[in-house]
Amino acid sequence: MSPKRSKEHKRPKEHESYALSKKAFLQLGVVVLGALGVTTLIIAIAGQEVGPKGPEFPGEFDDEGKGGIVPGGEMLQPGDLVSDREVARIVSEYMRSGVDVYPEPTIIESIYYNNMVRNGVNPDLAERRARSTRIANNSNYACSDINQSCQYDSLVGLVAEINEHEFKPGNPEDWIRFVGLRAHESFVLSVAGIEDDGVQENYGVLGTRNIYGEARGFWATNESSVEIDLISPEVYAEGREWGKVNLPLYFYGEAQVRDYYKR
Amino acid sequence: MRNGLDIPESAKKNLIEKRYAPFTFMQQSIDLLDDENWVKWWDGAVSLDTAVAYHLKGDRVGFFHQVGQRVKANSAVPQDVALSHSDAAALGVVSFADFILTPWGEEAEALIRFTHERITPAVILEEAKKISKEIAPLKSLNLAKLFFTQSGS
Structure with missing residues (x-):
């Protein structure tokens, strides 16, 4: 399961163009600087209410x-x-x-x-x-x-x-x-460790998987699907689509449990 | 076993049944890891220890690649087609899926084919399609319950 506050903002936007004229760029700069000033003021007023609090x-x-x-x-x-x-x-x-x-x-x-x-x-x-x-x-x-x-x-x-x-x-x-x-x-x-910056996995004839979210071990937050997916296949039950199941992750997670139960 | 808990036999039996009752398939698949014949056949390629090592490094492709290499090494016929690294990983993916998704008591058909025929990218793709179409959906009910009964990830 991924956290409900996802890191969507980190994904590349593939179909958008941000070409700006010099004038527009300068106007944008003024707006951004103004916004930063207001934000700083708000943060100063709000004090502890803003930002992560490490301690x-x-x-x-x-x-x-x-x-x-x-x-x-x-x-x-x-x-x-x-x-x-x-x-x-x-x-x-x-x-x-x-x-x-x-x-x-x-x-x-x-x-x-x-x-x-x-x-x-x-x-x-x-x-x-x-x-x-x-x-x-x-x-x-x-x-x-x-x-x-x-x-x-x-x-x-x-x-x-x-x-x-x-x-x-x-x-x-x-x-x-x-x-x-x-x-x-x-x-x-x-x-x-955790890889946040995107990973590509090449499975040759089965296709390439691009991981956009965090990748940790056998698990990825978001990854592109391939036509024939035998790593995280879609699961259907009683005629209804339930979602994807990461086979190696769940299989070995359960294998780890097995050790506790069998002795 | 490495982690085993000293729990009463009655409680253990009850809990194993409870935990796996909706998805006996998964329990049986995991039991395959201890099956003497399979242990010998895989020679550690799909063992928990091997999986943990690759999982720790975050190398999923590497895991499947070495699974594919093991399958190729088990072939009974000369394998004269040099698979690329990624196609060997694909071979591992298909083989692993066949191993754990094949219904209990039935033969793992893709693995049998890989053992007795020339392994080419086309053969790998063909078996992948077969598993995706014919085998995986049969297990979906069990997996769905596993997915939603388990803690998430």
């Missing part, structure tokens, strides 16, 4: 945060980073004791961190991403849809946002599903 987003020391998207939700309180075995012990204890699923920082951050490090992400970066997890509700989310958890590039770098709809009371065994979702997300988070 409010712990983790904003990561040079990957180029997207300019303000993270949604609220920061998850910091937990301990413990081993998978300890995560398993805590989860088992919660299920035995009938504890409902809740935003448990140690479980969430440890799953993200352990998998990212195991997948080769620099430990410092993995910790920053794990520590930047957001808990959102349907009024402060940054994912595409309500009731949706997602991961996206933001001012503080790549973050995971978990929607409160995942915390439903009355079924402690849902802890395992919850763990599985976090493990799946760990694969999405397991990239060394």
Whole structure:
């Protein structure tokens, strides 16, 4: 899922021409300078109301945060980073004791961190991403849809946002599903960096794919389609088009979950 | 297994069924990664570890290229057509799709063809069309549910 505040403005506009006469250019310059002056005045008056506020987003020391998207939700309180075995012990204890699923920082951050490090992400970066997890509700989310958890590039770098709809009371065994979702997300988070400037992928006889939005690993925010798309095929169900599914991303995300469930 | 959780067997079974009940296809496909014959055939080309390494680097084309190279290496006939890097990646895309989308218990027809015939760009395209038209839509219901049941990305 892409954040609802997309980076459409970064896309090249292919069919527009901006040729200006010298006179028009000068007139435009006057207008722009005037607008800048007014904007500066407004910013000065508005003070804290304008622009990203770094200190409010712990983790904003990561040079990957180029997207300019303000993270949604609220920061998850910091937990301990413990081993998978300890995560398993805590989860088992919660299920035995009938504890409902809740935003448990140690479980969430440890799953993200352990998998990212195991997948080769620099430990410092993995910790920053794990520590930047957001808990959102349907009024402060940054994912595409309500009731949706997602991961996206933001001012503080790549973050995971978990929607409160995942915390439903009355079924402690849902802890395992919850763990599985976090493990799946760990694969999405397991990239060394984010490419914001466009990427082209050449698949020869199958065509060329142009990525216009952010690209991270096997996932791209926006990419051109090709005639026969076996990487992100269109999905139809019950006669209705649902959208595209990125096969390698989902397949290996689930393969990562498989490791948790099988042992 | 690398990450396994120590959870009660009953709870594990229940949760696996719950998680995959709407899309048993995906569970079965993932199980293929552990199938002894396939493990040997792929020799790590589609393993989670390999995928993670390419995913980390952001090299999706590289991933599919090495998948294609593995398919070509498995051929039972001489492969005298030199595929370009991008066509080898295309071979990987088609092979990967065939591997995970072929219904459980059925033969992966594209992979069989690639093993027993000369692999040319035209053959790759032909198999891609076949999978796109005949195989992928059959799995769409499962995938749709996966897409909307999962957390997003």
